[in-house]
Amino acid sequence: MERKIGVYICECGPNISEKIDIDKVIDAVSLPEDVAVVKRYKLLCSVDGKKFLEDEIKKQGLTHLVIAACSPKQHEKTFMEVCENAGINPYLYQLANIREQCAWVTDDKDEATKKAIRLVKAAIRRVRYHFPLEKKEIACNPDVLVIGGGVAGLEASLQLASSDRRVYLVEKTSSLGGMVDNFEKTFPNMQPGSNLIKQKILDVNKNENIKVFTDSIVEELLGFFGSFEVKVKAKEQDAFVEFDVGAVVLATGSSFFDPKQTPQYGYGTLDNVFTAIEFEKMNKSGKISLKNGKTPKNVAIVHCVGRNEKGYCSQICCMYSLKFARYLKEKIPDVNVFHFYSDMCIPGKSQQKFYDQTKGKHINFIRSSNIEVTKKGDNVQINYSDEDGKANNLPANMVILSPAITPTSDSSQLAELAGISQDDSGFFAEEHEKLNPISTSTEGIYIVGSAQGPKDIPDTLIQAEAATGKILSSLVPGRKIEPEVKVSHISESFCIGCKNCMSVCSYGTITFDEEKKVCVVNEVICRGCGNCVAACPSGAATLKHFTFKQLYQEILEAV
Amino acid sequence: MEEKEIHSDVLVIGAGLAGIEASLLLSSSDRKVHLVEKTSYTGGTVIKFEEVFSNMECSTCMVSPRQQELLQDKNINLLTLSEVEEVKGSLGNFTVKINKKARYVDLQNCIGCNACFEPCPVSLKNEFEEGLSERKAIYTPCAGALPNVPMIDTEHCLRFNGKECTACQEACMFEAIDFNQKDEQLKLNVEAIIAATGFTLFDSKQIPKYGYGKIDDVYSAFEFERLYASNGPTEGKLRLKNGKTPKSAAIIHCVGRDQKGYCSSVCCLYSLKFNHYLKSKIPEMEIDEFYTDLCIPGKSHQKFYEKMKETGTNLIRFQDINVDKQGEGITVTYTNGGKKSSRTVDMVILSPAIEPRADSSKLAKILGISHDDYGFFKEEDPDVSSVTTSKPGVFIAGCAQGPKNIQDSVSQASAAVGKILSQSGDK
Numbered sequence: 001m002e003r004k005i006g007v008y009i010c011e012c013g014p015n016i017s018e019k020i021d022i023d024k025v026i027d028a029v030s031l032p033e034d035v036a037v038v039k040r041y042k043l044l045c046s047v048d049g050k051k052f053l054e055d056e057i058k059k060q061g062l063t064h065l066v067i068a069a070c071s072p073k074q075h076e077k078t079f080m081e082v083c084e085n086a087g088i089n090p091y092l093y094q095l096a097n098i099r100e101q102c103a104w105v106t107d108d109k110d111e112a113t114k115k116a117i118r119l120v121k122a123a124i125r126r127v128r129y130h131f132p133l134e135k136k137e138i139a140c141n142p143d144v145l146v147i148g149g150g151v152a153g154l155e156a157s158l159q160l161a162s163s164d165r166r167v168y169l170v171e172k173t174s175s176l177g178g179m180v181d182n183f184e185k186t187f188p189n190m191q192p193g194s195n196l197i198k199q200k201i202l203d204v205n206k207n208e209n210i211k212v213f214t215d216s217i218v219e220e221l222l223g224f225f226g227s228f229e230v231k232v233k234a235k236e237q238d239a240f241v242e243f244d245v246g247a248v249v250l251a252t253g254s255s256f257f258d259p260k261q262t263p264q265y266g267y268g269t270l271d272n273v274f275t276a277i278e279f280e281k282m283n284k285s286g287k288i289s290l291k292n293g294k295t296p297k298n299v300a301i302v303h304c305v306g307r308n309e310k311g312y313c314s315q316i317c318c319m320y321s322l323k324f325a326r327y328l329k330e331k332i333p334d335v336n337v338f339h340f341y342s343d344m345c346i347p348g349k350s351q352q353k354f355y356d357q358t359k360g361k362h363i364n365f366i367r368s369s370n371i372e373v374t375k376k377g378d379n380v381q382i383n384y385s386d387e388d389g390k391a392n393n394l395p396a397n398m399v400i401l402s403p404a405i406t407p408t409s410d411s412s413q414l415a416e417l418a419g420i421s422q423d424d425s426g427f428f429a430e431e432h433e434k435l436n437p438i439s440t441s442t443e444g445i446y447i448v449g450s451a452q453g454p455k456d457i458p459d460t461l462i463q464a465e466a467a468t469g470k471i472l473s474s475l476v477p478g479r480k481i482e483p484e485v486k487v488s489h490i491s492e493s494f495c496i497g498c499k500n501c502m503s504v505c506s507y508g509t510i511t512f513d514e515e516k517k518v519c520v521v522n523e524v525i526c527r528g529c530g531n532c533v534a535a536c537p538s539g540a541a542t543l544k545h546f547t548f549k550q551l552y553q554e555i556l557e558a559v
Numbered sequence: 560m561e562e563k564e565i566h567s568d569v570l571v572i573g574a575g576l577a578g579i580e581a582s583l584l585l586s587s588s589d590r591k592v593h594l595v596e597k598t599s600y601t602g603g604t605v606i607k608f609e610e611v612f613s614n615m616e617c618s619t620c621m622v623s624p625r626q627q628e629l630l631q632d633k634n635i636n637l638l639t640l641s642e643v644e645e646v647k648g649s650l651g652n653f654t655v656k657i658n659k660k661a662r663y664v665d666l667q668n669c670i671g672c673n674a675c676f677e678p679c680p681v682s683l684k685n686e687f688e689e690g691l692s693e694r695k696a697i698y699t700p701c702a703g704a705l706p707n708v709p710m711i712d713t714e715h716c717l718r719f720n721g722k723e724c725t726a727c728q729e730a731c732m733f734e735a736i737d738f739n740q741k742d743e744q745l746k747l748n749v750e751a752i753i754a755a756t757g758f759t760l761f762d763s764k765q766i767p768k769y770g771y772g773k774i775d776d777v778y779s780a781f782e783f784e785r786l787y788a789s790n791g792p793t794e795g796k797l798r799l800k801n802g803k804t805p806k807s808a809a810i811i812h813c814v815g816r817d818q819k820g821y822c823s824s825v826c827c828l829y830s831l832k833f834n835h836y837l838k839s840k841i842p843e844m845e846i847d848e849f850y851t852d853l854c855i856p857g858k859s860h861q862k863f864y865e866k867m868k869e870t871g872t873n874l875i876r877f878q879d880i881n882v883d884k885q886g887e888g889i890t891v892t893y894t895n896g897g898k899k900s901s902r903t904v905d906m907v908i909l910s911p912a913i914e915p916r917a918d919s920s921k922l923a924k925i926l927g928i929s930h931d932d933y934g935f936f937k938e939e940d941p942d943v944s945s946v947t948t949s950k951p952g953v954f955i956a957g958c959a960q961g962p963k964n965i966q967d968s969v970s971q972a973s974a975a976v977g978k979i980l981s982q983s984g985d986k
Binding site for chain 2: 186438
């Protein structure tokens with residue numbers, strides 16, 4: 001079919017018409033034969049303007065469209081819709097920004113007009129090399145895989161199931177409940193930890209929409225948003241259970257810094273030096289006592305263990321250390337507690353009250369640094385520098401260390417399995433720290449709870465609920481998913497199999513075909529970032545709608 | 560058997576980041592959303608900031624794609640200059656009355672060229688710029704506000720005060736100015752409500768010892784954000800009231816913490832951001848950060864702090880502090896461990912606590928939910944969920960529930976949507 005390009009220049013009221021000599025632009029771009037029509041219009045984005053364009057496309061029998069107007073940020077989509085309504089492929093159109101890039105950046109009308117001519121010519125030259133791109137639709141599976149049976153995984157599973165989604169909940173240990181199961185009480189309300197999970201576990205177990213796998217791990221996870229294939233293996237068994245899901249929630253929790261790595265605290269070498277989790281368990285067993293069975297009189301709680309080594313503040317340690325003081329007071333009313341801390345970090349609206357209520361006659365706070373725990377007779381001694389840098393010491397019967405929150409030991413393995421990245425500290429990395437904190441670089445895989453970073457129970461629950469919001473709003477039963485159209489393509493005949501592209505792809509889009517020795521793009525997962533195109537040494541990788549030819553032809557006129 | 564009408568539309572109150580996130584998510588699940596915003600623009604408080612901690616990302620660049628998406632979303636009915644007046648009914652069937660003030664500028668016809676501003680004869684202090692610059696009676700709060708359509712302030716517009724003036728109308732090429740628009744009362748039926756009305760900052764004038772409002776060059780956090788903003792009153796130039804470039808500054812944390820009775824969780828970090836702002840504009844500047852306890856929770860913030868330390872900033876812990884004008888400079892007197900010391904600086908920036916908006920208890924009453932001791936919307940139980948309230952079908956998100964950072968605000972908005980979509984199942 002003969003190519004007929006229509007060029008329409010928007011006056012944008014006075015915005016463009018007063019700064020650019022539009023008639024001059026029309027004269028300058030009207031020459032080439034395939035430019036069938038060049039016209040100006042008062043305001044193309046208006047209802048009348050859009051109607052005018054639609055009629056023009058049909059009347060003139062246009063095959064390609066160039067609009068010279070404002071920023072594509074504002075109206076690229078508007079004119080794509082016009083193309084679709086008029087029956088031409090929306091990718092056979094190009095927008096030249098002569099408002100923000102010409103009219104609004106100079107008072108010199110000649111300069112603005114000259115630049116506008118170049119930009120419009122560049123758009124015409126480019127649009128000749130455009131080819132139609134078609135939207136694709138794929139069916140989606142509304143079911144969800146949840147990995148991790150702690151409070152976050154339980155919450156996400158129940159919410160998803162109540163919306164009639166089938167949920168597969170995979171837990172690596174033999175029981176559901178996770179970390180919270182260890183806590184007699186939780187801050188700041190001092191309610192039993194079991195309150196949080198007992199009912200949830202009962203509900204999960206009796207919910208027909210939830211299939212629970214304990215003592216199991218996810219062995220394989222392949223595919224993309226809307227269509228993941230999962231293989232789950234029970235421990236000490238060879239057989240797999242296989243199923244398909246549309247989305248995955250990673251709620252694999254966190255671990256604690258191992259104080260043995262910081263020998264100055266005496267952990268593992270001195271008696272009666274406990275970690276936070278050991279103390280939680282001891283408290284839950286009903287009796288707080290020393291190794292010799294006696295009741296401690298003086299207890300030191302050391303905050304920030306491993307903070308310097310890990311390089312971040314774990315956010316909840318000050319609060320759980322305060323909770324330990326409560327535990328101690330409840331079980332041993334005349335005990336003396338000494339908090340060794342650097343900065344009291346108790347963020348949020350309900351925490352200060354908890355701190356104020358915990359402070360009391362026998363609960364002491366010592367701002368300190370350079371802490372060292374040594375043996376002193378049958379007891380221990382805490383050596384420290386006080387606020388003025390002076391060396392000081394304090395004898396105690398028992399020391400509780402409050403270590404930093406860390407990623408679990410298998411988090412790298414899980415990240416690799418799910419094809420997502422980890423941050424510098426080893427936690428799962430979010431797609432965007434602020435705007436998309438539970439999404440990852442792989443669409444359809446969500447990270448919730450302390451696997452994403454240290455946080456308390458309310459924030460963990462919020463993230464689990466947030467993942468539900470993301471999943472229920474994007475994976476709608478019966479609805480098709482529309483993947484990105486402007487994606488990368490690797491030419492089989494040009495590819496030399498160097499795999500450069502695979503190392504720069506953030507989305508796990510590219511695989512290597514061992515038989516043909518070439519890289520292959522999965523167009524469904526590709527987001528069109530163009531990294532692979534830049535990295536390809538043989539020119540095999542191209543990005544649709546941003547091909548070398550399209551960009552080169554555009555630049556020829558623009559510069 | 561009684562028949563009950565069930566609606567599936569959702570009302571979102573507040574078009575800040577949390578409200579935008581909730582609206583977009585609901586829309587993508589094919590829900591119709593009525594997004595009610597009190598001001599004339601979207602984006603909430605975050606668009607006041609030039610950059611956000613800790614990666615110092617450009618704030619408006621981060622938010623504007625979301626705002627654009629919102630404005631183009633056909634499922635979202637954005638009602639600016641609107642407030643919720645009355646709520647009746649229960650989960651599945653709320654009837655909501657909304658007062659929608661006239662903008663007097665047509666949202667469809669206006670292209671945001673701003674040609675109407677100059678001819679307007681009225682000038683007054685711009686509230687969005689903390690009074691640091693002037694605006695006209697027809698105005699947008701700042702360059703880049705979205706929707707990029709001005710409003711007429713009828714309290715000050717001559718025409719609405721008995722005088723004949725059509726200056727703005729004459730300047731408009733698009734017949735966008737319509738003096739005949741009327742305030743409207745809308746009645747909506749919705750299934751559920753999300754209140755995401757944001758926060759404000761503690762008023763430092765309540766504590767005279769900081770000198771705020773009395774001493775020149777003592778700024779509150781919001782004022783300083785606008786002074787630094789490239790679309791703000793000075794286009795980002797940091798100057799003292801006398802026009803000189805400041806050589807030294809004190810940033811004081813925890814303003815109003817004792818009065819409020821909680822740690823606002825973001826002030827240490829935004830104070831460190833201010834340090835970065837100052838150093839990036841005036842690298843040789845001497846800066847004192849006065850703090851009590853450094854609270855920088857979370858996996859990505861310590862590095863930001865370490866980087867700040869490398870710039871040679873003085874970190875000074877204080878128990879008590881006082882700001883006074885003495886001669887040319889401003890004297891900050893403080894005690895630390897019983898010792899009294901002082902520093903003289905050119906400017907002081909106060910970092911006040913986050914507090915609920917003045918009208919939050921009124922809105923709580925309209926919604927039939929309770930507020931906590933501090934005036935924030937009260938969650939049902941943080942161990943159950945921080946976004947559900949005592950009233951089924953009414954959810955809360957963002958800083959209206961309590962002080963928090965952007966990440967946690969956005970997560971709460973997604974969580975509220977999760978609650979709504981899972982409660983009602985798939986329709």
